[in-house]
Amino acid sequence: MLLRNSLVSNSLRATQVSLRSIYSSYNNTLSNRSYHVSMVNRAAAGAATANKQAIEIPDDIALETHTDVQAATKDQADQRSAASSDAEITDALTSGTTALNYAYRQDTGFGTRPIYMDMQATTPTDPRVLDTMLKFFTGLYGNPHSNTHSYGWETNNAIEDARKDIASLINADPREIIFTSGATESNNMVIKGIPRFYKKTKKHIITTRTEHKCVLEAARSMINEGFEVTFLNVDKDGLIDLNELEAAIRPDTCVVSVMAVNNEIGVIQPLKEIGELCKKHKVYFHTDCAQAYGKIKLDVNDMKIDLLSISSHKIYGPKGIGALYVRRRPRVRLEPLLSGGGQERGLRSGTLAPPLIAGFGEAARLLKQEFANDEAHINRLSKKLVDGLLSLEHTTLNGSALHRYPGCVNVSFAYVEGESLLMALRDIALSSGSACTSASLEPSYVLHSLGADDAMAHSSIRFGIGRFTTEEEIDYVIKAISERVKFLRELSPLWEMVQEGIDLDSIEWSGH
Amino acid sequence: MAAAPSKTQILSLYRQLIKNSKQFTNYNFREYFLRKSRLEFKQNMLQQDPVKVNELVSKANEELAVLKRQAIVSQLYTFDKTVVEPLDTHHKKH
Numbered sequence: 001m002l003l004r005n006s007l008v009s010n011s012l013r014a015t016q017v018s019l020r021s022i023y024s025s026y027n028n029t030l031s032n033r034s035y036h037v038s039m040v041n042r043a044a045a046g047a048a049t050a051n052k053q054a055i056e057i058p059d060d061i062a063l064e065t066h067t068d069v070q071a072a073t074k075d076q077a078d079q080r081s082a083a084s085s086d087a088e089i090t091d092a093l094t095s096g097t098t099a100l101n102y103a104y105r106q107d108t109g110f111g112t113r114p115i116y117m118d119m120q121a122t123t124p125t126d127p128r129v130l131d132t133m134l135k136f137f138t139g140l141y142g143n144p145h146s147n148t149h150s151y152g153w154e155t156n157n158a159i160e161d162a163r164k165d166i167a168s169l170i171n172a173d174p175r176e177i178i179f180t181s182g183a184t185e186s187n188n189m190v191i192k193g194i195p196r197f198y199k200k201t202k203k204h205i206i207t208t209r210t211e212h213k214c215v216l217e218a219a220r221s222m223i224n225e226g227f228e229v230t231f232l233n234v235d236k237d238g239l240i241d242l243n244e245l246e247a248a249i250r251p252d253t254c255v256v257s258v259m260a261v262n263n264e265i266g267v268i269q270p271l272k273e274i275g276e277l278c279k280k281h282k283v284y285f286h287t288d289c290a291q292a293y294g295k296i297k298l299d300v301n302d303m304k305i306d307l308l309s310i311s312s313h314k315i316y317g318p319k320g321i322g323a324l325y326v327r328r329r330p331r332v333r334l335e336p337l338l339s340g341g342g343q344e345r346g347l348r349s350g351t352l353a354p355p356l357i358a359g360f361g362e363a364a365r366l367l368k369q370e371f372a373n374d375e376a377h378i379n380r381l382s383k384k385l386v387d388g389l390l391s392l393e394h395t396t397l398n399g400s401a402l403h404r405y406p407g408c409v410n411v412s413f414a415y416v417e418g419e420s421l422l423m424a425l426r427d428i429a430l431s432s433g434s435a436c437t438s439a440s441l442e443p444s445y446v447l448h449s450l451g452a453d454d455a456m457a458h459s460s461i462r463f464g465i466g467r468f469t470t471e472e473e474i475d476y477v478i479k480a481i482s483e484r485v486k487f488l489r490e491l492s493p494l495w496e497m498v499q500e501g502i503d504l505d506s507i508e509w510s511g512h
Numbered sequence: 513m514a515a516a517p518s519k520t521q522i523l524s525l526y527r528q529l530i531k532n533s534k535q536f537t538n539y540n541f542r543e544y545f546l547r548k549s550r551l552e553f554k555q556n557m558l559q560q561d562p563v564k565v566n567e568l569v570s571k572a573n574e575e576l577a578v579l580k581r582q583a584i585v586s587q588l589y590t591f592d593k594t595v596v597e598p599l600d601t602h603h604k605k606h
Contacts (some may be wrong), residue, residue, distance in 0.1 A: 057584060057587040057588060061588060062587055062588055062589070062590050063588065063589050063590070064590045064591070065589070065590070065591050065592075066591075066592055067591070067592045109598055109599055109600075110593070110595055110596070110597060110598060110599060111539075111592055111593025111594050111595055111596075111597045111599060112592050112593070112595065113591060113592040113593060113594045113595065114594070114595065115594055115595060115596065116540070124540065124541075127536075127541055127578070127579075127582035127585070127586065128575075128578050128582070130582065130585065131578045131581055131582050134585075370548075373548070373551060373552075377547075427595045428595075467544060468540035468541065468543075468544050469540070470539075470540065470543045470544075470547075470596075472543075472596045473594075473596055476595065476596050
């Protein structure tokens, strides 16, 4: 059916006769299977209307992929029941709270795949993006730098169209967009490239403590090359102090790098004010917009941004591609990381990837097209989630409540260990911080720099809301979190003490 | 498309969008395209300008084609249902 439909719609009528015979023999093979009968009958009855019907795919064609969450939690549950001699755990398991037996929804009649709430780590690829990309994986495989034939021209045109879509979202010129492998590469290009280019006169870099690891590590490696780096502190809301920034700028400062939206707490830095300040002191202003691009309004001219990093997979695009905006007037000079054929204005050599770039461009175009509706949807769900979670006692929202991107909600649940809560939430895909550090049990350095104590930093969880999150999912998350936080607190001796009115800070813990 | 699409043509377009959105096996994509189709038709319900209407209709037709293709892809590569999704109602499988 699939074959026939696509061919007919391409009006290859001449082949229809031969196809029909293939088609009918195909139907015959299907009708041997009882569960296909209704479908086949319908198709046979309405051969003329087959085009109008939605296409149905036989079960044996579909490739099913299963989630492995079940295996892991089954093991856990088995272990628990094996350890049932432990009276406390048995009590808890039979206490009437059904929430934790398996750490995922057990009532049959529902699926098992977790709800995806980790939109800061990455986002699902939009089907419309995939639709754009597929033709580059099937027919349009030319090297975009091949100037001598149409295979090259068609992919090159697609890349230039994508460049336009990506640039227009930040009010930039398409020629100012440099494609890279992702925001990490873009950030490295800036933090290493600019100081290296100006190393004869400039020796100083300014950034903040709450930046993404790739900026912090790149800056640290520049210290080894003989540069000085100032890491600005943030206040308890996660915002930098503009006076502190101005005081930190020296005559030999070459670049200030401040992220737009923080990946862990969603705080939006005052970009425009920072831009003005940098312009006043003639210092390049770089901003890491991996989490901000297309989600908040950005304008490189209005905000006086000289360099801006973008990542495709945070905006429902494909993974493995990103971009760096590099201002042309006044020209920003930087030493490229990669040497080679001199593609992308000589700043990033290497053959461009047309499928990824076309997908990235389509994702950017969709962001622009859907901006108002997406924003309204995310704001509504975010408000619901924040209200629902903060209605639990002893929960706090991390980061500024006013200057934040609503799609990133970071909440601390006091007296609950964040990692154990995550273990108890196998049915919701969440993270306690950035994915890069989720393997370690270290509390988040971002929350630390906000002045949160270890306990609060440990008990925080980040919720990401995006275009594809539904209201039903938010309701489920609120219910699951409320139940399981309550359950875990009942196990906690600290919580018992708090309920008895003991001030935990007054206790002197004795070490053994 | 003719000069001005008739009310029936637009309604049939809307029905096709909804029908094809429902074909997605992925819960989040299905819900998103249903929400989007409903919202956009509602937002443009009072649109009178024939030029604008034509523009919207041709855009919706393009999106319908994308939906048809991607609904197939979604059925070719399937995954377990999510925890908020009842197992039997939406799709024939299981």
